[in-house]
Amino acid sequence: MASEDEVSLLVIVVDVNPIWWGQQAQREPEFNLSKCLDAVMVMANSHLVMTRTNKLAIIASHCQESHFLYPNKHWKAGDVAGDEVSSGSGDGKYELLSVANDLVAEEIRNLMARTQVKGHQTDTLLAGSLAKALCYIHRVSKELEAGQDMKSRILVSSWFPFSSAVYFCIIFVQMSMGIFGLIIYYILQVVKAAEDCALQYMNFMNVIFAAQKQNILIDACVLDSDSGLLQQACDITGGLYLKIPQKTALAQYLLWVFLPDADQRSQLVLPPSVHVDYRAACFCHRNLIEIGYVCSVCLSIFCNFSPICTTCETAFKIPLPQMMKPKKKKLKTAN
Amino acid sequence: MAALSEEVLLVVKRVRQRKQDGTLYLMTERIAWGPEGKDRFTVSHLYADIRCQKISPDGKSKIQLQLVLHTGESTTFHFANESTALKDRDAAKDLLQQLLPKFKKKANKQLEEKNKMLQEDPVLFQLYKDLVVSQVISAEEFWASRLKLSSVEHSLSNNSKQEVGISAAFLADIRPQTDGCNGLKYNLTSDIIESIFKTYPAVKQKYAENVPHNLTEKEFWTRFFQSHYFHRDRINTGQQDIFSECAKQDEKGLKSMVVQGVKNPMVDLLSLEDKTLDEGYGSLTVGPNSSKTVKENSNSAIIKRFNHHSAMVLAAGLRKVDAPSDQASETSSTDGNSRDSDFFQPPIKKVKLQEAIEYEDLQNGSGPKTIALNLKKSDRYSHGPVPLQSHHYSTSQDIINSVNCIQEEISCYKPCLTRVMPSSAASSAITALSPGGLLMQAGTQQAVSQLVPTDVQSELKHLYTAAGELLRHFWSCFPVNTPFLEEKVVKMRSNLERFQSTKLRPFQEKIQREYLSTNLTSHLDEMIQAAYNKFHAWQTRRMARKT
Numbered sequence: 001m002a003s004e005d006e007v008s009l010l011v012i013v014v015d016v017n018p019i020w021w022g023q024q025a026q027r028e029p030e031f032n033l034s035k036c037l038d039a040v041m042v043m044a045n046s047h048l049v050m051t052r053t054n055k056l057a058i059i060a061s062h063c064q065e066s067h068f069l070y071p072n073k074h075w076k077a078g079d080v081a082g083d084e085v086s087s088g089s090g091d092g093k094y095e096l097l098s099v100a101n102d103l104v105a106e107e108i109r110n111l112m113a114r115t116q117v118k119g120h121q122t123d124t125l126l127a128g129s130l131a132k133a134l135c136y137i138h139r140v141s142k143e144l145e146a147g148q149d150m151k152s153r154i155l156v157s158s159w160f161p162f163s164s165a166v167y168f169c170i171i172f173v174q175m176s177m178g179i180f181g182l183i184i185y186y187i188l189q190v191v192k193a194a195e196d197c198a199l200q201y202m203n204f205m206n207v208i209f210a211a212q213k214q215n216i217l218i219d220a221c222v223l224d225s226d227s228g229l230l231q232q233a234c235d236i237t238g239g240l241y242l243k244i245p246q247k248t249a250l251a252q253y254l255l256w257v258f259l260p261d262a263d264q265r266s267q268l269v270l271p272p273s274v275h276v277d278y279r280a281a282c283f284c285h286r287n288l289i290e291i292g293y294v295c296s297v298c299l300s301i302f303c304n305f306s307p308i309c310t311t312c313e314t315a316f317k318i319p320l321p322q323m324m325k326p327k328k329k330k331l332k333t334a335n
Numbered sequence: 336m337a338a339l340s341e342e343v344l345l346v347v348k349r350v351r352q353r354k355q356d357g358t359l360y361l362m363t364e365r366i367a368w369g370p371e372g373k374d375r376f377t378v379s380h381l382y383a384d385i386r387c388q389k390i391s392p393d394g395k396s397k398i399q400l401q402l403v404l405h406t407g408e409s410t411t412f413h414f415a416n417e418s419t420a421l422k423d424r425d426a427a428k429d430l431l432q433q434l435l436p437k438f439k440k441k442a443n444k445q446l447e448e449k450n451k452m453l454q455e456d457p458v459l460f461q462l463y464k465d466l467v468v469s470q471v472i473s474a475e476e477f478w479a480s481r482l483k484l485s486s487v488e489h490s491l492s493n494n495s496k497q498e499v500g501i502s503a504a505f506l507a508d509i510r511p512q513t514d515g516c517n518g519l520k521y522n523l524t525s526d527i528i529e530s531i532f533k534t535y536p537a538v539k540q541k542y543a544e545n546v547p548h549n550l551t552e553k554e555f556w557t558r559f560f561q562s563h564y565f566h567r568d569r570i571n572t573g574q575q576d577i578f579s580e581c582a583k584q585d586e587k588g589l590k591s592m593v594v595q596g597v598k599n600p601m602v603d604l605l606s607l608e609d610k611t612l613d614e615g616y617g618s619l620t621v622g623p624n625s626s627k628t629v630k631e632n633s634n635s636a637i638i639k640r641f642n643h644h645s646a647m648v649l650a651a652g653l654r655k656v657d658a659p660s661d662q663a664s665e666t667s668s669t670d671g672n673s674r675d676s677d678f679f680q681p682p683i684k685k686v687k688l689q690e691a692i693e694y695e696d697l698q699n700g701s702g703p704k705t706i707a708l709n710l711k712k713s714d715r716y717s718h719g720p721v722p723l724q725s726h727h728y729s730t731s732q733d734i735i736n737s738v739n740c741i742q743e744e745i746s747c748y749k750p751c752l753t754r755v756m757p758s759s760a761a762s763s764a765i766t767a768l769s770p771g772g773l774l775m776q777a778g779t780q781q782a783v784s785q786l787v788p789t790d791v792q793s794e795l796k797h798l799y800t801a802a803g804e805l806l807r808h809f810w811s812c813f814p815v816n817t818p819f820l821e822e823k824v825v826k827m828r829s830n831l832e833r834f835q836s837t838k839l840r841p842f843q844e845k846i847q848r849e850y851l852s853t854n855l856t857s858h859l860d861e862m863i864q865a866a867y868n869k870f871h872a873w874q875t876r877r878m879a880r881k882t
Binding site for chain 1: 709715739746763764765770775
């Protein structure tokens with residue numbers, strides 16, 4: 001039972017890359033972005049209802065921007081009364097929930113409406129969304145009253161389709177005195193394209209380490225195919241990584257696995273952690289290797305020995321096997 | 336039973352032990368006590384076993400004697416004979432005092448060390464209990480490798496003890512106490528005496544000359560304190576005083592100190608003067624030729640003595656402990672600066688000046704020459720550890736189509752939270768997440784540590800440590816070069832067998848009885864089997880060589 005002093009902030013990063021979701025809608029019409037958003041909302045509502053002091057933020061991760069779906073900059077919690085009489089009213093729902101849902105729906109509509117198609121920007125800006133989430137968590141933690149604890153998680157849900165990736169990130173942020181958890185459901189598309197891969201990879205790793213430093217959990221919910229980077233993120237920060245076999249039951253998976261916070265998870269029986277592949281990739285072929293050669297000057301990794309390091313152009317001597325002088329055997333005097 | 340051939344040195348009647356009356360017998364090699372009326376001894380200790388004896392303080396009503404053994408045990412005897420209790424006890428104590436040193440074992444120290452080691456390290460203690468107490472290996476083998484290490488460490492630490500310095504206030508600390516009738520009582524401890532000797536080698540010399548030929552120690556010190564040498568004003572020094580010479584030597588030493596001066600070029604003592612405040616806060620320099628009043632003279636005498644005392648204390652700190660060899664050189668130059676003067680020879684003076692002028696960090700940095708890192712393809716670092724895959728390209732038409740599709744879909748998006756997913760999907764998800772489900776497969780391999788109770792775990796750990804120890808001894812015998820190693824190998828093998836039968840098998844049976852399915856001891860068995868195989872191979876080879 002959380003006391004008044006414990007604040008739990010959940011930041012959900014939703015990847016709404018229109019290209020990917022559009023393609024998904026054409027492939028599997030029964031699970032589209034709307035359904036996904038519904039599941040997210042269920043998760044968000046559940047989180048808000050668990051404890052009065054729970055907080056929520058939802059970030060939409062688009063290929064052109066990262067946008068806060070909730071809370072809105074112009075919306076204050078006290079503005080509820082009177083204005084919003086539209087949807088959700090009449091069913092006696094907790095007002096905060098109805099307002100939140102409406103807000104999210106409106107924001108996502110606006111976001112999609114202002115989407116402009118640009119051919120070269122097809123990847124979701126996940127690292128940026130995560131960074132924004134971290135900053136938001138940090139800001140909210142500073143606004144806490146004295147004596148309040150905050151734990152945070154980021155929930156990233158995304159799938160990593162080989163053709164198009166829609167990244168659905170749910171970030172649960174439970175705020176506690178400087179402890180933030182980011183659960184990121186996000187399958188890296190960075191594996192795909194070359195250039196933005198590179199940039200996103202570095203940023204992504206930085207975000208992971210920043211989250212680790214801040215004790216923020218990153219949980220990952222993979223919808224389609226496994227992502228090594230997300231596995232690493234979860235492993236490093238202490239979150240959960242899960243690949244969902246059934247996309248239509250997304251809400252169930254979210255509620256079962258990712259709704260409890262870090263303290264409660266130790267009491268529950270949850271899917272075990274996967275073995276993470278931490279092998280490095282060689283710089284020449286980008287193969288994952290276990291044993292390789294490292295240049296002592298620039299620390300670049302190679303799978304084969306080469307006399308000159310191609311990155312920093314340092315020359316190395318080839319190690320020769322040691323020549324052993326054959327020992328002279330004493331001639332035994334024959335009897 | 337008392338051996339009748341033992342010679343009894345002392346018999347004390349009416350000695351109680353554990354509230355029982357009896358008689359105490361001191362023999363040539365042991366001390367024994369038997370209860371009243373009985374013929375045999377219930378308590379008997381060899382003198383060799385006794386570490387020390389203690390007696391009850393004088394004022395106590397009970398007159399007791401306690402024997403403390405090496406093992407830590409103690410036995411108390413209460414002398415209950417009303418008239419002669421104290422005498423008896425003292426007689427027994429004196430006799431013991433004479434006898435005990437004869438029997439003191441040299442190996443006591445080692446035994447104490449062993450005890451200490453066992454007490455400090457619980458793992459070692461457990462190992463000792465497992466192996467030696469249960470007779471698997473003998474105590475000597477156990478300690479053979481261990482004692483060497485600790486003795487080396489001890490000797491090293493003893494040699495590097497630091498010397499204790501001299502407190503500058505040691506003379507003042509003596510603090511005479513009034514005797515009641517116009518006398519003063521000075522308490523001199525050996526520390527103070529040592530400090531005096533160290534600081535004033537002249538006094539030490541006088542001591543060596545006079546004690547014990549002419550004066551007793553007490554007289555020497557009485558004279559010392561009486562002499563004006565010790566007191567403030569040294570103006571009236573009688574000729575009878577043995578310390579008058581010391582005073583003269585001190586004067587000489589002080590003068591030479593002043594003449595030598597401080598050779599540090601940075602310090603100029605001569606420019607310091609007494610400046611007193613004149614009226615109106617101006618300063619008035621006292622001219623060097625002003626005549627001094629009597630009071631000023633005595634003041635300057637005190638100041639001189641203070642300075643001399645401080646200099647001597649500092650010098651004593653600088654001198655090494657092996658004073659006897661330096662005695663001659665020290666007394667010849669009783670000023671304390673004999674060492675300092677060596678330090679300021681001309682080349683060192685130059686270095687000092689140089690140091691004072693230059694500041695390292697203000698100079699142009701001429702650090703070690705470095706080579707700049709020249710990276711040609713730095714973008715390699717930014718790639719993640721994922722192999723490049725061919726990705727699916729979407730045509731621009733596809734992209735436009737998708738975007739349009741999504742925009743249409745979302746423009747009429749209304750959250751419908753009552754129909755998020757079908758119940759069948761939800762229940763299948765729950766099944767997959769329940770223990771044994773699709774997603775939970777890897778977790779069923781419960782950690783062995785959770786299945787096995789903690790006491791079994793700790794016993795297993797003990798077994799591992801013990802087995803490790805035995806195997807270490809065994810494997811260290813190879814290659815077998817000397818007959819000693821041969822014997823040891825054979826012995827170790829039998830030890831291993833004994834260990835297996837006495838410790839390992841019962842443990843295995845125990846866990847089988849408790850239905851623990853995991854095979855906890857298979858690794859131990861493997862290790863011991865490997866040792867047996869090696870032994871067997873070695874033995875057959877040895878037989879083959881002999882025949």
